[in-house]
Amino acid sequence: MGCLVIFAMSRFRLLSTDFDGTLIAHGSDGRCSAAFAEVLMRHKRSGGVWAIxxxxSLWHAIEGVERFHAPVPPDFLLTNEREIFHRTPEGLWVPEHGWNTLCHQRHLELFDRSRDLLRRIEEFAARHPGINVVEENDEPCGVITSDEEVMAEFVEFLESDDAVPGDFSWQRNTIYLRFSHADYHKGSSLGELCRILRFDRTEVLAAGDHHNDISMLDGRYAGSPCCPSNAIPEVVETVRAAGGHTASLPAADGVAESWHFFHELEPA
Ligand SMILES: [Mg+2]
Structure with missing residues (x-):
């Protein structure tokens, strides 16, 4: 009977999964895989929490979740690599006001004193046809590039700028890059969620595939980091260095594979 109980339980209280590239393969139909659906059911049956x-953005995440058709909805959406929303029993998404408000204020303040840098970024983009600056409320908030090579050039430019404020950072994901405060990323958002839920990092599995996932895969915020086989080399290195699991299968099937791997580590 003891074995049956262990089989049915999830050793994790929280799954923190990236979405694009991690749960849904790029270019796929965006639907949940059977293997990940089974993991989710087992996780939820043992009282686990699931955060994407x-x-x-929130609306884009909600749209993706609807298309994903998981057997259960996520409990939390951590969006824009820094905001936290929880799902009410009625299916509404409600902001975690304290965190989101402070996050918003600190970004306004950061961007206000980064005007010179933002101007240099706009000038650089104007000279490079493959780089488009994206605006939010008439302020630059990030860039979209024509391909990942151009993104690498843009990041090189940012890294070589000696006048970048120490707390000015960015979140990079394929051809998308969002400017951010260095204190706000997927990792710190996950840390805040654990603080709210009173979960320890050892109770968290985190899964991601790209640059913007590294902050939640380096072991600081999740005791069990993992990545699917399609993860970029920098993510694979981070997960390995943190003692996590690198799956042999892509996307959601890889996350399910890692979940099973960590459960096989559990003493019977
Ligand atoms: Mg991704």
Whole structure:
């Protein structure tokens, strides 16, 4: 009977999964895989919490979740790599006001004193046809590039600028890059969620595939980091260095594979 109980339980209290590239393969139909659906059911049956930790905006994440058709909805959406929303029993998404408000204020303040840098970024983009500056409320908030090579050039430019304020950072994901405060990323958002839920990092599995996931895969905020086989080399290195699991399968099937791997580590 003891074995049956262990089989049915999830050793994790929280799954923090990236969405694009991690749960849904790029270019796929965006639907949940059977293997990940089974993991989710087992996780939820044992009282686990599921958070999608994504670079998508709230509305774009909700749209993706609807298309994903998981057997259960996520409990939390961590959006724009820094905001936290929880789902009410009625299915509404409510902001975690304290965190989101402070996050918003600190970004306004950061961007206000980064005007010179933002001007240099706009000038650089104007000279490079493959770089488009994205605005939010008439202020630059990030860039979209024509391909990942151009993104690498843009990041090189940012890294070589000696006048970048120490707390000015960015979240990079394929051809998308969002300017951010260095204190706000998927990792710190996950840390705040654990603080709210009173979960320890050892109770968290985190899964991601790209640059913007590294902050939640380096072991600081999740005791069990993992990545699917399609993860970029920098993510694979981070997960390995943190003692996590690198799956042999892509996307959601890889996350399910890692979940099973961590459960096989559990003493019987
Ligand atoms: Mg991703």
């Amino acid at each position: 930790n994504t670079g998508r």
